[in-house]
Amino acid sequence: MGCFSIKCGLLAGSVFGAVIAILGGILIPVGDMIIERTVKKEAVIEPGTTAYDNWASSEIAVYRQFWLFDVKNPQQVVQEGAFPEVQEKGPYTYKTRYLPKANVTFNPNNTASFVLPMGAIFEPSMSVGPEEDTVTTLNLAVAGAYSLLPPASHILLDMVINSTNSSLFQHRTVKELLWGYNDPILKDTIGLFSPYNGTSDGPYNIFTGKDDISKVSIIDRWRGETKLSFWNDTYCDMINGTDGSSFAPFVDKDVPLYFFSSDICRSVSASYEATMNLKGIEVYRYSLLPSTLASPVDNPDNKCFCRNYETTKNCTLAGALDISSCSDGRPVFISLPHFLQGSEYLREVVLGLHPDEEHHKTFLDVEPITGFTLNFAKRIQANMMYGPAKDITVLNKVKDYTLLPLAWLNETATLDDKTADMFKRELISRIDMLEIVQQVLLIAGVIIFFVCLIAFFCVRRKSKTNLG
Structure with missing residues (x-):
């Protein structure tokens, strides 16, 4: 028994x-x-969710670091037609995006509208020197007028340049070049990012994800429109994806992420590069592909981004985007710093450039379960074009069109230790325990x-x- x-x-x-x-x-x-x-549930953008708290908050510090290009041989360029030689100077760091989203409104069609107030506060402890440091840089008014005025007006422009004792280059403080100065030629305030303080980006209209979580954060409208009007082309004028701060949850690393950047007036995509560890949190790193700024020869989709056949050598140059159509006509070209992934020609006619993949690429670190961007570095270089002009004294020795770098910025933010601990405690630890x-x-x-x-x-x- x-x-x-x-x-x-x-x-x-x-x-x-x-x-x-x-x-x-x-x-x-x-x-x-x-x-x-x-x-x-927590990824929906509505009051009371984790996504809303992160979306509406301005607690995570966003910084813009600037490196300015100091021209070392301005006289030789003007008098002998020499290639400009530049040396970067920086960083000069500003705290930006410290203001919360404004005019937030939730709409009946499961979208939310808002504007992004813009401001910049100088951070001396994170900079190599004060804002009063000076650089020798391109004369924005001279280069701008040269690009915008027809050759028939060049004699008149030359008279204005001489009467104001201006030249192709000028000495400006960091603060003046970035945020604006009173120009003697234009009799107006100009600067690379002027106006900035007190302005705003948007309004944006984004999907909240309440009815379809796969659409969360995707931009529905920007400035009231579902498409851009800068490129006169259906493909190039598309507004795709989010603003890059977050994506739909459960990210598939085999699928590119799309986001729109008003700084470059277009949408781009980023592809999975590697899995990283960020303060104990597994993230997917996404970066821009070389095809983003490739010439139409290598990427036919970029043909509609080519605006000027003469200055781009019949659209064969890679690495620079003419955004004059969305910058009030200012002849500004956007590129990656030091013309990373750009044509060799761009670095042959400007001496002193040293592109480096690690320091100059743009990337996003996205937590794959929530789709939140926990760390990013948006790196952009601002350039202006000048070229030969027989009727303009300061340009009549110039031999070819030159795209001169003025400054490059690194806009960056990462989650702090407190947020990382909260993230691990509220999400990762619970998943691990299960x-x-x-x-x-x-x-x-x-x-x-x-x-x-x-x-x-x-x-x-x-x-x-x-x-x-």
């Missing part, structure tokens, strides 16, 4: 082990469903099942032997 009870106990143990293992197996899809439902419970139940159940089953057969065999 005792032997019979042992066998029953072992059979019951096997059944118990099987039940535990099955429970652990069931918890895997059930747990995944719970995680997915919770993440999707996975541990699943594995413990599954493994323990399997072990109990097999141990009890083996013991049962051993007892039964011993019982038969004793009876025999």
Whole structure:
């Protein structure tokens, strides 16, 4: 009778082990469903969700670091037609995006509208010197007027240049070049980023994801329009993706991420590069492909971004984007710093440039479960074109069109330690705990099942032997 009870106990143990293992197996899809439902709920942009708190907050510091290009041989360029030689000077760092989104309105069609107030506060402790540091740089008014005025007006322009004692180059402080100065030729305030303080970007209209989480943060309208009007082309004028600060949850690294940047007046895509560890959080790093600013020869999709056949050598130059159509007519070209991924010609006619993939590329670090961008570096270089002009004294020695770098910026932000700890505590630790419970139940159940089953057969065999 005792032997019979042992066998029953072992059979019951096997059944118990099987039940535990099955429970652990069931918890895997059930747990995944719970995680997915919770993440999707918290990813909706509406008051009370995690996504809304991150979206509306201005607590994460965003900085813009500027490196300005100091021209070392201005006289030789003007008098001898020499190639300009530049040396970067920086960083000069400003805190930006410290103001929360304004005019936030939730609309009946599951979209939210807002504007991004813009401001810049100088951070001396993160800079190589004060804003009063000077650089020798291109005369924005001279280069701008040269690019915008027809050749028939060049004689008149030359008279204005001479009467104001201006030249192709000028000495300006960092603050003046970035944020504006009173120009003697234009009799107006001009600067690379003037006006900036007190202005805003937008308004934006984005999907909240309430009815379709795959559309969360995707831009529906910018400045009231569903498409751009800068490029006169259906493809180039598309507004694709988000603003880059977040994406739909459960990111697939095989699918590119699309985002729109008003700084460069177009949408771009970023592709998965590597899986990184950011303060204990696994993130996917996405970066721009060389095809983004490739010439139409290599990427036919970029043909509509080519605005001037003469200055781009019949649209064969890679690495620079003419944004004059969206910058009030100012002849500004955007590129990656030091013409990274650009044509060799751009670095042959400007000496002193040293592109470096690690320091000059743009990237996003995206947490794949939530789709939140936890770290990014947006790196952009501002350039202006000048070229030969026989009727303009300061340009009549110039031999060819030259795209001169003026400054490049690194706009960057990363989650702080407090936010990282919260993120790990509220999301990652709970997911890890659920996975541990699943594995413990599954493994323990399997072990109990097999141990009890083996013991049962051993007892039964011993019982038969004793009876025999």
